[in-house]
Amino acid sequence: MSPSPMGYTTTQLAWRAKIFFLLLVSCCAPAWGQRGAMTVPRNLSEMVDEAGLILHGQVVSAKVEPHPDFPALWTVAVTLRVEESFKGAPGSTYTFRQFIWDPRDRENAAGYRPGRDVLLLLVNPSARGLSSPVGLEQGRFQIASDSSGKLYATNGRNNLGLLRGVAPRANAKGLPLTPRAMALITAEPQGPIAWNDLRDLIQQLTGGK
Numbered sequence: 001m002s003p004s005p006m007g008y009t010t011t012q013l014a015w016r017a018k019i020f021f022l023l024l025v026s027c028c029a030p031a032w033g034q035r036g037a038m039t040v041p042r043n044l045s046e047m048v049d050e051a052g053l054i055l056h057g058q059v060v061s062a063k064v065e066p067h068p069d070f071p072a073l074w075t076v077a078v079t080l081r082v083e084e085s086f087k088g089a090p091g092s093t094y095t096f097r098q099f100i101w102d103p104r105d106r107e108n109a110a111g112y113r114p115g116r117d118v119l120l121l122l123v124n125p126s127a128r129g130l131s132s133p134v135g136l137e138q139g140r141f142q143i144a145s146d147s148s149g150k151l152y153a154t155n156g157r158n159n160l161g162l163l164r165g166v167a168p169r170a171n172a173k174g175l176p177l178t179p180r181a182m183a184l185i186t187a188e189p190q191g192p193i194a195w196n197d198l199r200d201l202i203q204q205l206t207g208g209k
Helices: 010-026 044-050 168-174 179-186 195-206
Strands: 054-068 074-087 093-099 117-122 140-145 153-156
Touching: 044 117, 044 195, 074 140, 074 195, 093 179, 153 195, 168 179, 168 195, 179 195
Parallel strands: none
Antiparallel strands: 054 074, 054 117, 074 093, 117 140, 140 153
């Protein structure tokens, strides 16, 4: 077979095209925002609806490795110790595999650091076993305390637009929101949100399930 201008044979090009197609199918649902990936802005209500699993816990390990079935695709296998779940039943520990979009993210396991306290709104695993937070960086929150010890949650977009449009969407679904939740939504804060307030709002948006 004659090589292409890039030096690949026809068979190699076909195989790479097949892998790329499978990747698009597997990752068509939003994933966590790594370098080199783009997503449409989503508010919290939209992400709650799209997530198959919503959990709060600590990162136990994050191992960068090739996909078991596609060695050319790099992934990170993340294991979490589950503190609480708001949607789905992950058990006491949960492991998911996420595609690494940018080679530079192999160096830090795409930001999944052991010991980090996180809230993840995860899509259901694809047929290829790939999952990730909804809306890339939008569906992954870091939970950290301030100088007084109060816990706050912040996603990869600094919560920008997180609560915009949540109230009418909740109303359309017949989900009652507490006055405190309504006050928070109306303020549309940008930046860290008190963890207890975000937790309560997610419970209300899931209907307490």
